[in-house]
Amino acid sequence: xxxxxxxIWGRLTESMLFLPTTALILILIxxxxxxxxxxxxxxxEGHLYGNLIDILLHGSPTMILAIGMTLVIxxxxxxxxxxxxxxxxxxxxxxxxNPTIVGMNLTDPKLFINNPQYTWMPLWAVIIVPIIVATLxxxxxxxxxxxxxxxxxVATLVLMIAGRGIAQLITNAIQVVxxxxxxxxxxxxYIILPFSLYVAIALFVVAWLLxxxxxxxxxxxSVGINFQSSFYSGINEKRIKLFAYSFCGFCAGIAGLxxxxxxxxxxxxxxxxxTELDAILAVVIGGTLLGAGGRFSLMGSAIGALVxxxxxxxxxxxxxxxxxxxxxxxxxxIAVVLLYAEQVxxxxxxxxxxxxxxxxxx
Amino acid sequence: xxDSDRDIIVMKGIDKAFPGVHALQxxxxxxxxxxxxxxxxxxxxxxxxxxxxxxxVDRADRGTIELDGQTVVVRSPLHAQELGISTVYQEVNxxxxxxxxxxxxxxxxxxxxxVSVDWKSLNAQARQYLKQLDVxxxxxxxxxSYSVAIQQMAAIARALVISNAKxxxxxxxxxxxxxxxxxxxxxxxxxxxxxxxxVVFITHFLDQVFAVSDRVTVLxxxxxxxxxxxxTLDHFLLTRLMLGRSITDLDEMKAHKIESSQHIRTxxxxxxxxxxxxxxxxxxxxxxxxxxxxxxxxxxxxxxTEVANLLFGVDKPDAGSLVMDGKPxxxxxxxxxxxxxxxxxxEDRKVEGIIADLxxxxxxxxxxxxxxxxxxxxxxxxxxxxxxKYIKLLNISTPxxxxxxxxxxxxxxxxxxxARWLAANPRLxxxxxxxRGIDVGTKADIxxxxxxxxxxxxxxxxxxxxxxxxxxxxxRIVVMRDRAKVTEFSGEVDETKIMKAIAxxxx
Numbered sequence: 001x002x003x004x005x006x007x008i009w010g011r012l013t014e015s016m017l018f019l020p021t022t023a024l025i026l027i028l029i030x031x032x033x034x035x036x037x038x039x040x041x042x043x044x045e046g047h048l049y050g051n052l053i054d055i056l057l058h059g060s061p062t063m064i065l066a067i068g069m070t071l072v073i074x075x076x077x078x079x080x081x082x083x084x085x086x087x088x089x090x091x092x093x094x095x096x097x098n099p100t101i102v103g104m105n106l107t108d109p110k111l112f113i114n115n116p117q118y119t120w121m122p123l124w125a126v127i128i129v130p131i132i133v134a135t136l137x138x139x140x141x142x143x144x145x146x147x148x149x150x151x152x153x154v155a156t157l158v159l160m161i162a163g164r165g166i167a168q169l170i171t172n173a174i175q176v177v178x179x180x181x182x183x184x185x186x187x188x189x190y191i192i193l194p195f196s197l198y199v200a201i202a203l204f205v206v207a208w209l210l211x212x213x214x215x216x217x218x219x220x221x222s223v224g225i226n227f228q229s230s231f232y233s234g235i236n237e238k239r240i241k242l243f244a245y246s247f248c249g250f251c252a253g254i255a256g257l258x259x260x261x262x263x264x265x266x267x268x269x270x271x272x273x274x275t276e277l278d279a280i281l282a283v284v285i286g287g288t289l290l291g292a293g294g295r296f297s298l299m300g301s302a303i304g305a306l307v308x309x310x311x312x313x314x315x316x317x318x319x320x321x322x323x324x325x326x327x328x329x330x331x332x333x334i335a336v337v338l339l340y341a342e343q344v345x346x347x348x349x350x351x352x353x354x355x356x357x358x359x360x361x362x
Numbered sequence: 363x364x365d366s367d368r369d370i371i372v373m374k375g376i377d378k379a380f381p382g383v384h385a386l387q388x389x390x391x392x393x394x395x396x397x398x399x400x401x402x403x404x405x406x407x408x409x410x411x412x413x414x415x416x417x418x419v420d421r422a423d424r425g426t427i428e429l430d431g432q433t434v435v436v437r438s439p440l441h442a443q444e445l446g447i448s449t450v451y452q453e454v455n456x457x458x459x460x461x462x463x464x465x466x467x468x469x470x471x472x473x474x475x476x477v478s479v480d481w482k483s484l485n486a487q488a489r490q491y492l493k494q495l496d497v498x499x500x501x502x503x504x505x506x507s508y509s510v511a512i513q514q515m516a517a518i519a520r521a522l523v524i525s526n527a528k529x530x531x532x533x534x535x536x537x538x539x540x541x542x543x544x545x546x547x548x549x550x551x552x553x554x555x556x557x558x559x560x561v562v563f564i565t566h567f568l569d570q571v572f573a574v575s576d577r578v579t580v581l582x583x584x585x586x587x588x589x590x591x592x593x594t595l596d597h598f599l600l601t602r603l604m605l606g607r608s609i610t611d612l613d614e615m616k617a618h619k620i621e622s623s624q625h626i627r628t629x630x631x632x633x634x635x636x637x638x639x640x641x642x643x644x645x646x647x648x649x650x651x652x653x654x655x656x657x658x659x660x661x662x663x664x665x666x667t668e669v670a671n672l673l674f675g676v677d678k679p680d681a682g683s684l685v686m687d688g689k690p691x692x693x694x695x696x697x698x699x700x701x702x703x704x705x706x707x708x709e710d711r712k713v714e715g716i717i718a719d720l721x722x723x724x725x726x727x728x729x730x731x732x733x734x735x736x737x738x739x740x741x742x743x744x745x746x747x748x749x750x751k752y753i754k755l756l757n758i759s760t761p762x763x764x765x766x767x768x769x770x771x772x773x774x775x776x777x778x779x780x781a782r783w784l785a786a787n788p789r790l791x792x793x794x795x796x797x798r799g800i801d802v803g804t805k806a807d808i809x810x811x812x813x814x815x816x817x818x819x820x821x822x823x824x825x826x827x828x829x830x831x832x833x834x835x836x837x838r839i840v841v842m843r844d845r846a847k848v849t850e851f852s853g854e855v856d857e858t859k860i861m862k863a864i865a866x867x868x869x
Contacts, residue, residue, distance in 0.1 A: 215739045225719045234700040234732035
């Protein structure tokens with residue numbers, strides 16, 4: 001009996017999902033005791049309200065980014081430019097809906113100011129074009145890293161800096177307001193749950209099928225663990241990296257749309273600011289090793305994004321000023337670094353054995 | 363008889379079990395002052411476990427360790443060093459981008475006014491320490507710029523410096539050294555012996571056991587077979603002690619080879635004409651046939667690996683042409699080669715072979731899957747079938763196909779890589795040092811496997827530093843020297859003739 005318990009404990013603690021799930025549960029337990037009515041959920045006008053729903057709503061963009069970032073980090077790289085790519089995609093979308101700011105001389109401005117139906121370009125194009133451009137940004141990153149053999153951090157730093165400039169060029173450095181209601185549905189709408197959550201889930205399913213139902217996932221891990229052995233085994237490791245960065249750009253493009261749609265504004269200067277760090281943090285919480293790469297868990301990253309958002313939402317509901325929340329994120333970073341240290345892992349694994357030994361002794 | 367005047371270390375009744383494995387069973391081991399003591403045994407015999415217990419990496423479940431007649435508990439590798447037990451591992455774990463002197467004295471560098479490092483005396487001290495080992499080099503150059511042998515010497519010097527060692531353990535230091543470098547290392551070992559240091563030497567090369575050691579301790583399956591004076595043993599006897607059975611009869615192997623040579627096809631499978639790459643290998647011409655094993659003989663660095671890399675497309679040639687099945691090859695990449703039906707089992711298992719964190723199953727299907735591409739994934743069930751088939755065929759000892767390959771012993775890792783390439787079902791299999799660092803029994807298995815693959819109609823290129831191994835398996839032998847193909851032998855060949863060709867002497 002005891003042996004089997006210890007085995008289950010061992011399996012459990014070795015699973016990549018153990019730490020992120022435990023973290024999430026611990027934070028929620030703390031919320032239960034510390035924050036009044038944290039878990040209350042109401043159904044009003046066909047959609048749900050409450051802290052938990054807020055977490056899902058605001059956590060979606062990070063989740064979307066984290067999905068793409070997972071693959072990049074698994075190849076042993078990192079993508080610092082996702083925030084800037086978000087700015088680019090959201091600027092393009094905004095200008096395609098509301099062209100005033102780029103100096104288009106339209107006959108009647110009243111046509112679109114405060115007009116919830118108006119869009120300059122058809123909505124399908126407003127969604128497809130930014131995503132394509134964002135994917136191309138990812139391709140650029142991937143080319144620099146794989147064929148250019150530039151350090152991922154340096155290679156993606158290029159677009160991290162340049163991207164915002166490009167976004168400002170597109171919008172003429174003006175905040176663009178979006179009046180179109182259909183577009184705003186992506187980040188604001190509800191089908192009982194926030195629509196952006198469905199976007200994140202759909203992307204998750206696509207990413208999972210793409211990596212685990214094909215051999216791409218295996219190749220990504222293999223390249224991350226040992227690219228030289230992978231090359232000798234006939235894997236085109238450059239193409240794998242190119243794919244990972246492109247997919248990451250694709251995800252960033254979608255995240256950009258979700259965020260602009262949510263705030264109904266595109267501000268090239270602020271959209272996606274520091275989100276690259278959130279995405280990286282979510283992936284790391286999820287158990288994929290930053291720097292080393294290798295084994296990855298998409299589910300871990302998704303839970304990681306939730307851990308991060310739950311922390312932030314809890315802080316805000318607890319009354320911590322928004323400006324101080326970023327300091328709390330730093331604490332999360334420290335906690336993660338500590339938790340993933342090999343010594344702590346071994347300690348946790350042994351914990352099961354010790355407590356069992358005590359039981360048998362008594 | 364434990365004799366504390368003579369013996370510096372006496373380990374008694376050492377017992378150690380890991381989950382699922384009884385790694386050591388009641389093993390006794392004693393080490394005398396001023397001797398070179400070889401520890402031999404097949405992979406998994408328990409050599410490394412014994413060393414790990416002696417150096418404090420692992421604790422024994424039972425048994426005692428006496429040092430200088432005092433019972434000690436070695437708590438950690440650091441504690442072992444404080445006790446005077448130093449270890450030099452197979453892979454040099456120093457910093458290649460620091461200078462030799464810094465590597466030797468880092469952590470105890472001489473300082474001026476207790477603040478700034480006194481570089482002059484640091485370098486002088488380092489030079490002094492190395493001179494004691496008869497190594498005279500420029501200690502201000504980065505360690506990485508020297509050969510592996512020199513790096514080994516530096517590691518030994520550091521081991522002696524930092525702990526004032528009484529016992530020095532050398533864990534397979536020779537596996538990547540050339541004959542010359544090995545001889546150099548032996549000189550150092552003998553010098554240490556003369557200074558009264560006890561040296562434990564772990565090696566897979568039986569020749570080296572006889573060349574340098576005073577006594578041999580043989581382990582088999584975690585149990586002690588015995589400790590012998592080296593002079594009372596010979597190759598055959600020692601092999602039998604290690605294996606518990608006599609190795610594959612050489613005559614049988616020879617008959618097998620002659621029999622299989624009848625299956626060699628006349629039409630060529632792969633033709634390299636004046637294929638070369640500047641700064642890597644001079645243009646060479648080589649023809650391979652289905653059903654034939656071609657041995658590449660030569661010293662380390664003679665260009666054997668470079669030939670393999672060109673044939674497999676790891677490197678792109680800048681001269682000559684390569685023709686497979688009558689069609690000229692243009693796509694020089696491993697992926698392209700796999701499509702053509704070529705496989706390369708590379709020389710450096712750790713760097714170019716295994717994917718350490720992936721499971722045995724994933725490692726085995728990797729090349730096959732790479733050949734199929736991104737979207738034709740081999741189903742999980744089929745992956746297990748393939749893995750289990752090769753685990754059985756090659757006798758890979760692993761608890762399950764889901765074990766991470768890094769947890770396997772070196773020989774078994776090698777078999778996993780071999781399985782990866784056999785699973786890809788190539789028509790030409792290039793094996794670069796497939797038997798390096800693995801035990802005698804597995805070596806014989808691999809040699810036999812190569813011959814039976816040839817009989818099935820595959821072409822093989824067999825690269826090895828051990829000439830008798832090349833002779834035993836190859837129908838034709840190509841000799842390499844100084845990054846060029848020197849000559850080719852076929853049929854019955856005289857060993858000394860080949861030796862002379864390798865060494866560059868006129869025959």
